[in-house]
Amino acid sequence: MKKHNSFLIILAFLFCLNILTWIAIYDLSKLQLLEVNFFDVGKGDSIFIETPTRHQILIDGGPSSKILEKLGENMPFWDKSIDLIILTHPEHDHISGLIEVLKRYKVENILWTGVLRDTSEFKEWEKLIKEEKAKIKIAQADQRVILSRSSGFVDKYIDILFPLENLEGKIVKNTNNTSIIGKLVFNENSFLFTGDAYKSVEKKLLEKGVKFSSNVLKVGHHGSKTSTSEEFLEKVFPEIAVVQIGENKYGHPSYEVLERLEKFAIKILRTDKAGDIKIISDGIRFKYETAVSNF
Secondary structure, three states, rough: OOOHHHHHHHHHHHHHHHHHHHHHHHHHHHOOOOEEEEEOOOOOOOOEOOOOOOOOOOOOOOOOHHHHHHHHHHHOOOOOOEEEOOOOOHHHHHHHHHHHHHHHHEEEEEEEEEEEOOOOHHHHHHHHHHOOOOEEEEEOOOEEEEEEEEEEEEEEEEEEEEEEOOOOOOOOOOOHHHOOOOEEEOOOEEEEOOOOOOHHHHHHHHHOOOOOEEEEEEHHHHHHOOOOOOHHHHHHHOEEEEOOOOOOOOOOOHHHHHHHHHHOOEEEHHHHHHHHEEEOOOOOEEEEEEOOOOO
């Protein structure tokens, strides 16, 4: 019996040692790299960001529980917490997956517009964020989400560019045009996230003189012709444009938008063709990886 117990103790010790070694390898393998994952969740947006200091941000959750599978593939199995959730706007293809995330993960912070909708999904969202007891912030232009500092200098942050006013408690006809637009900056690299905002929002920000220039653009409204004007693209002038899209009845992404992107010689990456898209940055250079190599 004593020998048996000793064997079990040794086995347990070796198992724990193996886990600790695995954790160390996991951390060291991602040292000083920012990862931005554009998940293939069908017709919907879901973007998972992990900073070099291991802060995790989830922007939107797509239209279903598929987001749980994606997070399971990109987070270590013991990690059941997310530092920040950003809901760009409360439409089904952005909010639905976040409801599933809130049920299974501990969320520290939530950033959203506070705009109201009369749907069962939205009521479930409101109920869950109250129960979560996370720190809730209402998004508005000129806010900055600081992700980390280096030698006292803020080198990783998200600037909120839209909405221009506080929308908490308001009911609007088109929630697409309440989308949070944010720019993630890591030293010399930047990413622009546009939600489903229309050209009319792009025009407002252009008139305001907002600095859009970014290496990577998340194309607005799944590549719909309602978004991504030529004037907007001239200011952003990205190297890569990511279209988050799946099978749909709307004809997204539109021919006009794809033609516009090609006119500016922008590399187009589509989740319906490439699967999950991962962009890795060291703050100076960046590269992309796709789940489907031949697309």
